[in-house]
Amino acid sequence: MGSQKKLLLVDGNSVAFRAFFAMHQALDHFTNQAGLHTNAIYAFKNMLDIILKKIEPTHVLVAFDAGKTTFRTEQFADYKGGRSKTPPELTEQFPYIRELLTAYGIQSYELANFEADDIIGTLAKQAEADGFTVDIVTGDRDLTQLTTSQTTVNITVKGVNEIEAYTPEHVQEKLGLEPSQIIDLKGLMGDTSDNYPGVTKVGEKTALKLITEFGNIEGVYEHVDEMKKSKLKEHLIEDRDLAFTSKTLATIKRDAPITIGLDDVVYNGPDMAALVAFYQEMNFKSFLNQLDVAPVEPTATEDYQFTVLTLDNIADVVTTTENVAFGIEMLTDNYHTADLIGFYIGRPDHWYVSDDVTLLTESVLKTWLEDAKRPKAVFDVKRNQVAVNRLGIHLAGVQFDLLLASYLLNTTNNSNDLGTVANLHQYQNVQTDEAVYGKGAKRAVPVDPTVLYQHLIQKAAAIYKLAPQLTEQLKKHQQFDLFTDMELPLALVLADMEITGIRVDASRLQQMGGEFSQTLKILEEKIYAEAGETFNINSPKQLGVILFEKMGLPVIKKTKTGYSTAVDVLEQLKKDAPIVQTILDYRQIAKIQSTYVEGLLKSIHQDNKVHTRYLQTLTQTGRLSSVDPNLQNIPVRLAEGRKIRQAFVPSQPGWQMFASDYSQIELRVLAHISGDANMQEAFKEDRDIHANTAMKIFGLSSADEVTPDMRRQAKATNFGIVYGISDYGLSQNIGITRAEAKRFIEAYFEQYPGVHQFMQDIVKKAREEGYVETLFHRRRYLPDIHAKNFNLRSFAERTAMNTPIQGSAADIIKMAMILMQAELKKAGLQAKMLLQVHDELIFEAPESEIPMLEKLVPSVMDSAVSLAVPLKVESGFGPTWYDIKK
Incomplete structure (x- = not known):
């Protein structure tokens, strides 16, 4: 067989x-x-x-x-x-x-x-x-x-x-x-999904009886005259043509x-390289993990001559005034804690390398690193800035960053491996870290010095050789200002914020952990009582047996190992049995406990702070992401999630936490870019934009008539439009029919015709130029805007509509951060900027400086960019991040 x-x-x-x-x-x-x-x-x-x-x-x-x-x-x-x-x-x-x-x-x-x-x-x-x-x-x-x-x-x-x-x-x-009789069955009874009628009033039961008796439609009509007088006989005779047409359509x-x-x-199995690339594009991390295949590696073909740096030759390194490649090497991603295993410095005629990073603290090298007049080219300036700061050095004079330049030229190029990035720009002569050091946990220290030195010099050469090429491309694309005025300075601001860190009260977290454990115990007992037995709640298999076999709940979805108990499944079942809501509550608390209580406790450094890392080159819109730990997605909609913020406190006694955030920045950007008079007027008069939209959608004459639910639906429509939502997407988001959602969107465009015009214009511009850009000329290329395939093309059109809005909002807060850091230094304040959470900036400051911050921060954020509508900033302060009242 x-x-x-x-x-x-x-x-x-x-x-x-x-x-x-x-x-x-x-x-x-x-x-x-x-x-x-x-x-x-x-x-x-x-x-x-x-x-x-x-x-x-x-x-x-x-x-x-x-x-x-x-x-x-x-x-x-x-x-x-x-x-x-x-x-x-x-x-x-x-x-x-x-x-x-x-x-x-x-x-x-x-x-x-x-x-x-x-x-x-x-x-x-x-x-x-x-x-x-x-x-x-x-x-x-x-x-x-x-x-x-x-x-x-x-x-x-x-x-x-x-x-x-x-x-x-x-x-x-x-x-x-018989299978061949199915078309006869369909001929008589019709098919509602394919929209052909069959014979009037003949359903499956009657059709089955007729086919069983007469064999097929032809047999039915051969004997129709012999049938006794009935409505069925009349319908069969009247609809004879429809019956045969329906049979033909079903065949x-x-x-x-x-x-x-x-x-x-013929099936020969998958193309692994194509599958890896596809899963990366789709962000299917679990599928990538299942594959366990190494990516295609660039191969280094050239050996470089270099000098191993010592105290004897250290003075020779810094004689040049040209652009010099520099970088510190480490084996793991988290540069706050990773072992520093070496560094490289120099240019093609003078490459220097060492596995002793303490040499950087020698006065001749330290002075050169801190000299803003000595130009340097690096890969990931923030990584290098934080690493040398651990040695007591403040890096200055970085004029080129290969990672940032590559990202700006094409936002899909978001690898943080130098070998991979170089390969994207057709430079083959440097290997990836994985090829040299192996995978994650398998990476060993010490690394063979010969292997290490050659790899470091290959990296230095790649930076040096790609710098002029990528600089030229940035200028050609009108992106050099974005590179020099926003992304490079921002990287240094982010480095300062990461180095500063934010203090976490471990005892408060532990106390919360105890409270959550008690809550989980109560929920656990409630689940056991509702189930009528004890079982492992965290085992999907055991939970599936309880819900679908013992309690007989409808099976919505199955997995390879049994019944699915995923959140989307449980959300559909919670109306059928009280136990389901209890399980959902249990899971939410358990997630907060493991991710934010236990996870944060593990992330606290010896200085009692957490030092998150901001990923500057991950998203295609330019928004920042936060990892190790992620402080941007603490679930504040849940009371238990919000409580986690109580553990974030000032680093010194007598200080306060202070925060300012942009109110509805994306909608204000939309009002500016679209030039819509109605939307601009609403913002200039400081009206509630969601109530304003609700009045139009629901045909109301006054904002007083808007109910909270109407405002919620209008808010979802406002933000949905920004994200290029369809009537189907909106109907799913707010629980209305697709026809109602279509009407909402039409009413929205009636109220804001300028927005509708902008969306048509931006798609036209994308077709003409192949890309869209933000107010600061951050580009997003849309190769599928001309695709013959409707689906690819319509997705590119939707992206064209929302990228300028989301991307400009991200750019504005980045600009505000750069200006804010400069103002804090200029004013000689002790206040420190600690975090960015999308549209919000969080600081710590002595209590005496709070009145100054209340004036300074909003004024800087307001003026980060000049729009046709005012930027609204709301501020507040308190003894913990949780207690900040705005």
């Missing part, structure tokens, strides 16, 4: 729809760095794995519909006419599902004027004649007509991960029919003119 030829045929559209709606609760959680929704791609991939493992095919094809117009719509104009429009959040994922298939080594195919069913039916027939066994996977039961002794039709039930296998015996058992073509054959669909 091992040599048996097995063909797997997948109905691409049907399975993609099932995948999307199986995970549509998680729609907003599944997006990649570019903002593409990925829930259907994710679920489709999981289904693919399950089916490939189960069937072990030798040949595979995924068939797609070519469009709405087919030979069936010519026969019956309303065929599939009742179907609602595909949500754009799914439509945009189709091209990427095809990309996934290509990476898997699987052919996909469509044929103009025919449906995926016809491709499947035709190829299945050819395969049967050639001695194959055939498996079809679809969510559409119409395909069960294709079942034979050689062909099994697998119908996806409950999402995409559970299938029901239809053989001729199973069809007989379920319907009492899958088995001789479609396909141009693909069995030899074209």
Whole structure:
């Protein structure tokens, strides 16, 4: 049996729809760095794995519909006419599902004027004649007509991960029919999903009875005159033509003119490099971990001559006044704690290297590093700044940063490995750290000095050689000012903030941990009482047994190992049993306990502070991210999550925490960029913008008539527009029908016609120039803006609309941070800027300086950029981050 030829045929559209709606609760959680929704791609991939493992095919094809117009719509104009429009959040994922298939080594195919069913039916027939066994996977039961002794039709039930296998015996058992009679059944009863009527008042029960008795539609009509007088007889005679038309529409073509054959669909397994690249683009970290394959490595082909630095030759290093490459080496990402294992310095005629970083503290080198007039080129200035600060050195004079330059030129180039970045710019002569040192925990100290020195000099040479090339490209793209005036200075500000750190009261955290443990114990007992037994709440398997077997709750989704108990599943079940809400509460508290209590306690340094790292080159909009620990996503909407902020306190007695944040900055940026008169007027008059929008959407004459729920829906519409939301997305977000959401969006554009015009204009500009940019000329390239494929193109259009808004808001706060740091120094204040949490800046200061900060911070933030509407800044202070009242 091992040599048996097995063909797997997948109905691409049907399975993609099932995948999307199986995970549509998680729609907003599944997006990649570019903002593409990925829930259907994710679920489709999981289904693919399950089916490939189960069937072990030798040949595979995924068939797609070519469009709405087919030979069936010519026969019956309303065929599939009742179907609602595909949500754009799914439509945009189709091209990427095809990309996934290509990476898997699987052919996909469509044929103009025919449906995926016809491709499947035709190829299945050819395969049967050639001695194959055939498996079809679809969510559409119409395909069960294709079942034979050689062909099994697998119908996806409950999402995409559970299938029901239809053989001729199973069809007989379920319907009492032969597979070939299914089209007769459909002819008589019609099909609401495909929108053809069949015979009036004939349902499945009646149709089954007639087909069982007479064999097929032809048999029914041969004997119709003999039937006793009845309404059924009248309907059969009246609707004879419809019955035969419906049968024809239900019949899958088995001789479609396909141009693909069995030899074209041989399955040899995935292309690992393509799969790695695809998972990286989709941000599928768990799938990347499953692969455990090394990325394609650049290879270093040139050995460099260098001098090992010693006290004897140290004076020779710093004689030049040209741009010199410099860098400190460490084996792990967290430069606040990583061992410093060496450094490089110099230019092609004088490369110096050492594994003794204490040499940097010698006065001749320290003076050179701290001299702003001595130009330096580095990779990741912030990493180097923090590292030398640990040696008591303040780095100055950095004029080029390869990491930042590469990121600005293309925001998708966001690796923080020098070898990978150099490779992106066609420079092959430096290896990645992983190739030289191995993976994460396997990296060993000490590293062989010969290996270390050669790698360090390869890095130095890459920086030195790429600096002029990338500088030229930045100038050509009008981005050199953004590089020199924003990103480079900001990196130094961030370094100062990271070095300063923020004090954490460990005893308060421990106390909270105790309180959360008590809460968890109470919730645990409540769950056991509701379940009627004790079990491991943290075991999805045991929890699944309790919920779906013992308590009989409806099974929404299954996983490889049993029932899914994911959050989106539990959210759907909480109305069915009180235990579900208790489990959700338990999970939330447990997550806060592990991530923010235990996680923060582990992150506290010896100075009683945490020193987060800001990732400056991760997002495509320019927003900063925070890691080790992440202080930007403490869940403040939950009371227990908010409490975590009580542990963040000033570093000195008699000091206070102080914070200022921009109010509705993205909407204010939208008002400025779009030039919309109504929106600008609302902000200039300091009206409540969400109530303003609610009045229009709900047709109210006064803001007093706006209820809290109306304001909430208007707020979701306001911010949804900024993110290029569709009527489907908005309906899901605020729990209204798609038609209502469409009406909301139309009313919004009536109220703010300038916004509508801006969105049309920015898409036109993106088509003409291939990119969009922020107020500060941060670019985002949109190669798919001209794609012939509608889905790729519409996603690029949505990105064109929202990037200038989100990106400009990110730029404004970056500018404010640079100006703020300078003002604090200029005013000689002791106050320190500690954190940036998206639109908010957090400081600590002596109590005596608070009145000055209340004036200074808003005035600097207000004036960071001049807009057509005022920037509104709200400030507050208190003894802890939690207690800041605005």
